[in-house]
């Protein structure tokens with residue numbers, strides 16, 4: 442595992458600590474839908490409170506595009522965090538500026554302050570040096586616990602880390618790195634990698650990097666149709682990215698060289714139009730009519746994928762098996778989530794990489810070894826690339 446400095450390795454007692462969290466939770470009309478990302482940050486916050494640190498918290502929420510978007514204010518998050526902690530969380534409706542400087546200065550030992558959405562400032566995404574300076578001047582220590590944005594070179598995730606001499610990872614960041622590292626360090630065999638969703642391009646480097654570890658590559662979701670089409674199977678109007686055919690061909694050779702079994706769907710749920718209550722049918726994978734598209738894996742595929750998953754000793758899954766936002770096309774994804782739960786019960790190492798896939802797990806009493814808070818970040822981690830934010834937290838001699 443990458444040797445990382447933990448918040449517990451450094452002295453934060455009584456100090457002003459600037460912390461980056463990933464409080465990117467769904468909010469509708471000011472009401473928070475699912476607060477699991479807030480709960481995941483609590484151990485670090487509670488540790489800092491216990492150390493009587495003066496805690497200045499930053500996070501992004503969604504993509505406001507570098508300007509103030511009222512519905513994306515972090516004010517409801519300050520309230521919810523206050524409820525979860527049983528302690529006041531002060532809030533300023535600015536990310537930098539005089540109000541922020543004063544609020545940070547006024548913090549007493551163990552008190553908490555949340556700054557406004559970092560992405561209300563254009564300078565966040567461009568890692569602007571003046572913006573970085575303003576943030577860094579608020580505190581003497583920097584803690585990054587935002588694994589979900591660890592692949593971003595933004596001001597609050599990267600620039601500030603460089604600007605601040607004392608820096609460390611929060612407890613969630615450490616837990617994420619520790620768990621995902623298990624997949625890259627002698628994972629128990631057989632190892633099944635399950636990928637789904639629409640964007641094949643972002644997942645190709647993961648397959649390449651993991652090829653010599655994995656025994657099975659299970660592909661579902663929209664991505665599967667590019668693999669099928671490339672092999673000459675008719676897929677009707679399903680999602681296909683022909684520009685990636687050369688990459689798929691190259692991948693097939695890599696998989697063959699590494700003795701990896703490529704497992705594709707046997708059947709599909711198809712429809713002419715995506716929407717709730719539309720007509721749909723189940724067909725064998727080679728029998729999708731030209732005007733129809735595959736929107737979920739079918740029952741034979743669920744059974745097939747499940748049988749492989751429950752026999753695996755290591756499983757990593759990212760990406761839905763179908764257009765899971767539109768029921769009943771969520772069935773395949775939910776069934777794969779259940780199979781992951783069964784594999785966990787059998788003692789296997791089961792890890793799900795955030796993003797959309799976590800929605801199939803939560804609230805369903807499905808146990809996993811680890812549910813990552815970062816979709817894009819966990820995929821990037823598994824490509825073997827060093828994530829910019831994590832590289833800044835490495836132990837220094």
Ligand code: AMP
Nearest residue numbers: 638639640662663735736760763764765
């Ligand atoms: P990704 O960001 O690559 O993980 O893709 C997630 C998206 O893939 C979700 O919004 C799903 O609706 C979409 N998706 C999954 N399966 C299909 C499919 N068969 N056809 C079209 N989109 C799909």
